Amino acid sequence: MKTGQRDWEAIVDLIERVLADDDLLPAVVAAVRSHVEESATLPVSDITGHTRVLLTAAGRAVAGRRAPTEAELTVVEQLAVNRSRQGIPIDVVLGSVRISERAIWARTRELAHAAGITADSLLDARELYDDWADAVRTRLIRAHRDAPRTHDAWDRDAESMRRLLEGGSVAALTAAERGFAAGAGLWVLVTRPGDAVSTAAVRRLTDGSGVSLAAAVGDTLVAVVPGPPVFRPGGTRPVVGIAGPVAAEELGVAHRLAVAAVPAAEATGLSGAVHIGDVAPAAALISRPDLAEALALRHRTAHLELGAAAEAVARTVRAWLEADRDAAAVARILFVHENTVRNRVQRFATVTGIDPHRTFGAISAWWLCQAWTADS
Structure with a gap:
């Protein structure tokens, strides 16, 4: 690697500026939809969400001078499986990625020239990105080919939930894959499982919220939804701990807070949907x-x-x-x-x-x- 630490800091700053460019993502999505006929049938939010999280994951990998993590590659697999079910051939998926790459690097070169970053430094960054992209393409191809041998729907929900609660870029990729709108605040719901009443309470909270995901996690039932709960504390309903809204990257933290809300609500005599913000002092005390x-x-x-x-x-x-x-x-x-x-x-x-x-x-x-x- 020829680029020194000071020059690399300039590269990292450049990557952050590219990721923060509000005009880049719409331009990339428009290019994909106009050049790849099969992509025109997909919702704009679908393409936008996947493009955003892949771009973010790639940027973080290059800035950290690392290859993609196994968790990130697992989310890439889910993208390939989803595209296979939508009838999108793998060459179309890869073609969309190439179009995105061209648009992204064209903008990067433009900003690099204005920032005085040398061609050699930019080449070092591009080589790192190419290594990252090769690993992603390999996993995309394999997962797309093996898509018919995936697990049943409930197992996929449990695996998706595990990745959502991992937080970070993995959660962002998974949220996009599951159809959650990019940039939308997400809510985590937690209750004690084991009876039909608790399960029904969570289902009522998720009804009408659009895209949602629920799965058993340890000794709790967890749901992730794009909107707040529909009922308030009180009555004889089972306790459902609530945390949110948060970005997908913060779902792991929100999950821990929602879990903490359950015993805190029980300790203070509340029932129904209880937001962690309503029982924060009790949760803080009980957690120690x-x-x-x-x-x-x-x-x-x-x-x-x-x-x-x-x-x-x-x-x-x-x-x-x-x-x-x-x-x-x-x-x-x-x-x-x-x-x-x-x-x-x-x-x-x-x-x-x-x-x-x-x-x-x-x-x-x-x-x-x-x-x-x-x-x-």
């Missing part, structure tokens, strides 16, 4: 069992001092905090006198030294009470 254990150990003596009354005190204090310190409301819920509620709150404050009337004291009190009652 090590700190919860430290808090419980710190107040172990207080727990022993309360003895048999510890659970009743903890439930009362927690309910009191969740009811905005309304003793009358808690008394009705727990079927006790208002003074009993006040006495238990005062007893908790005395033995723990935590003042639940103060902001951070209330947080510690809720968290400690949640830890004390978690296994009961």
Whole structure:
């Protein structure tokens, strides 16, 4: 590689400028549709989505001076399978890629000349791109040829979901392959599987949202949809954790947040569709069992001092905090006198030294009470 580090930084900057060029993508798509007759039958969004993610993946590979990753090649395989099902011959697929390449490199050369980048440096970048493109073409040809031997629809959904939740360029490529509109915000839905009610709740949320994808992931049921849920927290519906909207590249992070929303909603008594933003404090606390254990150990003596009354005190204090310190409301819920509620709150404050009337004291009190009652 002849290009030095400083010159390569200029190449990386050039790649970023090419990727950010708002006029490039429409020009590439127009060229493909006008020169490849079979592509004219495909939706513009389909071609645009695939072109965008392939261009982005190629740019990142060249900037990083690396070959395509196996995860990126797996997404390329899915593109080939999809084109095979659409009846698009492999030579047409490869022809579309070549047309895209010509348009992209024509723009790159134009910007490189204006930026004072030498021909040798640009050649180094082109050689890296050609290596990347060769690997992509090889996988395209093989996957297109072997398309009839793919798995059944549910397996494909599970595999696509795995790649979506991987995040990054792999998720972007997969989102385009599954038909999600390029640049559209995506939402992740998570619920506990195992019963028809939970499954039906997720299906209701995805109805009418257009393109959507659902699959079992570990011990959860996960769906990715292009629009927000249609019902709000409340009632007796099962909890469905929600995160979004995010770009396809951020689906992995959104998935973790949606997963965290489920126990947080359950801990705070919510049901139905619950966005992580509505239970962020609870999710943050519950996601740190090590700190919860430290808090419980710190107040172990207080727990022993309360003895048999510890659970009743903890439930009362927690309910009191969740009811905005309304003793009358808690008394009705727990079927006790208002003074009993006040006495238990005062007893908790005395033995723990935590003042639940103060902001951070209330947080510690809720968290400690949640830890004390978690296994009961």
